[in-house]
Amino acid sequence: MVYQAFFDSVFASMDPEKAHDRAFAAIRAAGPVTRRAVRVTPAPRRAMGIEFPHAFGLAAGFDKNARAVPGLLGIGFGHVEIGTVTAQPQPGNPRPRLVRLVDDHAVVNRMGFNNDGAAVVASRLHRLRRSRVGRDAVIGVNIGKTKIVPPEEAVADYVESAKLLAPFASYLVVNVSSPNTSGLRDLQAVDELRPLLTAVKEVSDAPGNGARVPLVVKIAPDLADEDVDALTDLALELGLDGISATNTTIDRPDSLRTDRATVEAAGPGGLSGPVLRERALDVLVRLRARTDGRVALIGVGGVTTPDDVRERLAAGADLVQGYTGFIYSGPAWPSRMARAAR
Numbered sequence: 001m002v003y004q005a006f007f008d009s010v011f012a013s014m015d016p017e018k019a020h021d022r023a024f025a026a027i028r029a030a031g032p033v034t035r036r037a038v039r040v041t042p043a044p045r046r047a048m049g050i051e052f053p054h055a056f057g058l059a060a061g062f063d064k065n066a067r068a069v070p071g072l073l074g075i076g077f078g079h080v081e082i083g084t085v086t087a088q089p090q091p092g093n094p095r096p097r098l099v100r101l102v103d104d105h106a107v108v109n110r111m112g113f114n115n116d117g118a119a120v121v122a123s124r125l126h127r128l129r130r131s132r133v134g135r136d137a138v139i140g141v142n143i144g145k146t147k148i149v150p151p152e153e154a155v156a157d158y159v160e161s162a163k164l165l166a167p168f169a170s171y172l173v174v175n176v177s178s179p180n181t182s183g184l185r186d187l188q189a190v191d192e193l194r195p196l197l198t199a200v201k202e203v204s205d206a207p208g209n210g211a212r213v214p215l216v217v218k219i220a221p222d223l224a225d226e227d228v229d230a231l232t233d234l235a236l237e238l239g240l241d242g243i244s245a246t247n248t249t250i251d252r253p254d255s256l257r258t259d260r261a262t263v264e265a266a267g268p269g270g271l272s273g274p275v276l277r278e279r280a281l282d283v284l285v286r287l288r289a290r291t292d293g294r295v296a297l298i299g300v301g302g303v304t305t306p307d308d309v310r311e312r313l314a315a316g317a318d319l320v321q322g323y324t325g326f327i328y329s330g331p332a333w334p335s336r337m338a339r340a341a342r
Helices: 002-008 016-029 031-037 069-074 118-129 151-168 182-186 190-205 225-238 261-267 275-289 306-314 324-329 332-340
Strands: 044-046 050-052 055-057 080-085 098-101 108-109 139-143 171-175 215-219 240-247 270-272 295-301 319-322
Touching: 002 069, 016 069, 031 240, 055 080, 055 270, 055 332, 069 080, 080 118, 080 171, 080 275, 098 261, 118 151, 139 151, 151 171, 151 182, 151 190, 171 190, 182 190, 190 215, 190 225, 215 225, 225 240, 225 275, 240 275, 270 275, 275 295, 275 306, 306 319, 306 332, 324 332
Parallel strands: 055 319, 080 139, 139 171, 171 215, 215 240, 240 295, 295 319
Antiparallel strands: 044 050, 098 108, 108 270
């Protein structure tokens, strides 16, 4: 309730990206304090050969550059997925590029993979891994295509990122499902995706630090069911370790409470929040039926309440992630969600 009052009086009237930057800075600065103040009883969960403190973690997008991992773990996330990181640094799309649909507790983002680039993030992760907190932290690294790289060079671009980042990643995620990089979602087609995943898997299987790194592919909720099936079969064929379902949606469903004029004014981009729950859950159930436990499944998209966490786990998710709920519910949210991840 305290955070809700603060959000309504301060953040609601602030530019969303500025509000994000201020909240991010506070979490980063408060890292040492939160580690002592927040206590989440461990409920160990093993997935992809990794021991997670519990099943709930932070989805990619909040900490793009691995700058606040200790603080985020300190407020209750069991793991943090950083990124999306690209091989080359890039500023992302022009502002404004983040819009709240407050009536729906939803967000439209068209950030465009703004990040410091794989080399800088790898250096940051290297330092973090040498610290007491970072040594055993479960850190996923989400990688995407550099915007200026043409489609025919996408595989080499992903491979460059993987080579730099895999040695410091607990697991690696190939993001081909963001709607905010032109042509990226075309890479979800099986014929395009097979050489990409094969090449990145070669890197993750031999990252240069003596231990293979589990590989995950993140998919869009907007895929037709038959495309979900084809992509699932490819993941099984290639021996991937996991599938993350799902990313944001380009759909603007009629179920949104926000008036249509406001929705249209928000512009293009990926929609996230509770409105994504039903489709993300449907995809998860479909994946579980088709994979039958042969790959780990990460349930993400529309996860905003403890009941959502329990629902995803019951539907077959090995791990659950959220992000948009964090924006609307504040720093106590991760520990509440973690308690449901048992």
